[in-house]
Amino acid sequence: IAGITQAPTSQILAAGRRMTLRCTQDMRHNAMYWYRQDLGLGLRLIHYSNTAGTTGKGEVPDGYSVSRANTDDFPLTLASAVPSQTSVYFCASSDGGLGRTEAFFGQGTRLTVV
């Protein structure tokens, strides 16, 4: 079982360009999440989806968009990248909304915006 697969693993992106980070899970979890990890700030929630067809904003959603067309995929799009979006991005999933249930994380995408 692969769990959560993120692609690409790393990317250098020119400012102003559009970029989609991919996330696929094979655990049939209904909930999925995108976090960014920055030194000294821990992990911050960008967007989440409780179930296919619904999405919600986390604590740092500006400059990012998501979609959830099906259970398995939860892509994160940067419409016009800026240097402050340089970060490590983690996709996660859980069987139910985060609360009692464990979150499973992908390996991360290291994004550098120059």
Added chain:
Amino acid sequence: AQSVTQLDSQVPVFEEAPVELRCNYSSSVSVYLFWYVQYPNQGLQLLLKYLSGSTLVKGINGFEAEFNKSQTSFHLRKPSVHISDTAEYFCAVSGMGTGFQKLVFGTGTRLLVSP
């Protein structure tokens, strides 16, 4: 809303010594508490969690944590660390209740185990 404070950004320790990583939280409602570990260049994985019941929780790799409601703490301990325990450790909290419950992370504590 919930928040988590991990006071120590880095904890150096010698192999086979005991270690405690501190975590304090704040919340206006009852909470669930978690510790996640992140090994270099990897994602996070669950170490242990407190949902209810016994305040002493045992996790993987010999770690344990104790929930102290009066002190709003959930410190992580291991009686004897190994080199392989070198990693970043994150405390996290989520509120109890209906609807979506956000998992809020602390800023992390880097455990450095040396021989």
